[in-house]
Amino acid sequence: MPELPEVETVRRYLDTCLSGGSIARVRLARKDLRFPFPVSFTERLTGARILKVSRRAKYLLIACEKDARKIVWLVHLGMSGKLLWLPNEKGDEQPREQGLGVDHRHVCVDLRECKDGCGVLCYDDARRFGFMDLCNGDAMANDCLRLQKLGIEPLSNLFSGSWLWHSVVCTINNRSRGYGRTIKDILMDQGYVAGLGNIYVTEGLWHARVHPMRVIKDITLDDCERISRGIRKVLRMAIDAGGSSLKDYRKGDGSLGYFQLNLRAYGRTNEACLRKDCDGKINKATIGGRASYFCSNVAR
Ligand SMILES: [Zn+2]
Structure with missing residues (x-):
């Protein structure tokens, strides 16, 4: 499943390729992905100019302008969605047919006047957990309901x-409920921190030396400092790794896959802890269908 670093990598790539381009034609192979396409999806986008591609949590936000009005095209890649940019050969002015409806290719968008000239932006999604939406206005001005x-x-x-300490831990502890939730559960709650999934929370907590099942009332300010550093560290490493995997992405197969992040805890059940001078091993616990991995030497 594409996680925040994968989405951010795709964003950086598409922003350089698509910004300034204009949408000449939108073709759909079906009426829905995970949700139906919004009403008049193709009409609203056709003729729009792409201003920039940004990201919020795991949403790609393609900011467009049409008839002096701002519109945001939201794309969520779900479990298996891929956005592929297929530029035309030099001098080839007509966007080529790109196999709409074949091999899970659900959307083809013809673009002109991009940095590479003309081309087609394709959306492939085998499992169809991804979706698209449109919103009038500016995503960063909080105009989008989603x-x-x-x-x-x-x-x-x-x-x-x-x-993390003041706005999350202390706030929750001052309420009559919620302080029994685990730190991992809180970090994966999109209402607190947006875009974190199981792998990056697990890895971030390993770096922070905080047990994923430690409950909020036992979390200290010092834990919070280490957690924020740990989470940012794994996200940055993954985005750096993503930059190097873009070479294959550009070839057009869209298989960014999982970045070759050096996983320290995730999936390493019973293997030795990789922290220097630690003789622990990685334990696994499954709660609510989600696996947690942690060093046996880290106190709960
Ligand atoms: Zn350890």
Whole structure:
């Protein structure tokens, strides 16, 4: 499943390729993905100019302008969605047919005046858990309903140990409920921090030396500092790794896959802990169908 670093890598690539381009034609092979396409999807996008590609949590936000109005094209890749940019050969002015409806290719968007000239942006999704939406206005001005309940971005300056301590841990502890939730559960709650999934939370907590099942009332300010550093560290390493995997992505098969992140805990059941001077091994616990991995020497 594409996680935040994968989505961010795709965003960086598409932003350089698509910004400034204009949408000449939108073709759909079906009426829905995970959800139906919004009403008049193709008409609303046709003729729009792409301003930039940004990201919020795991949403790609393609900011467009049409008839002096702003419109945001939201793309969520779900479990297996891929957005592929297939530029034309030099001098080839007509966007080529790109196999719409074949091999899980559900959307083809013809673009002109991009950096590479003309081309087709294709959306492939075997499992169809992805979806697209349109919203009038500006995503960063909070005009999009789907984005309004999302918490802060883990790579933004807002995400810090003191934010985690004051705005999350202390706030929850001052309520009559919620302080028995685990730190892992809280970090995966999109309303607090947006875009974190199981792998990056597991790895971030390993770096932070905090047990994933430690409950909120036992989390200290010092834990919060180490957690924010750990989460940012694994996300940055994954995005760096993503940059190097883009070479294959550009070839057009879209298989960014999982980045070759050096996983320290995730999936390493019973293997030795990789922390220097630690003689622990990685334990696994499954709660609510989700696996947690942690070093046996880290206190719960
Ligand atoms: Zn260890």
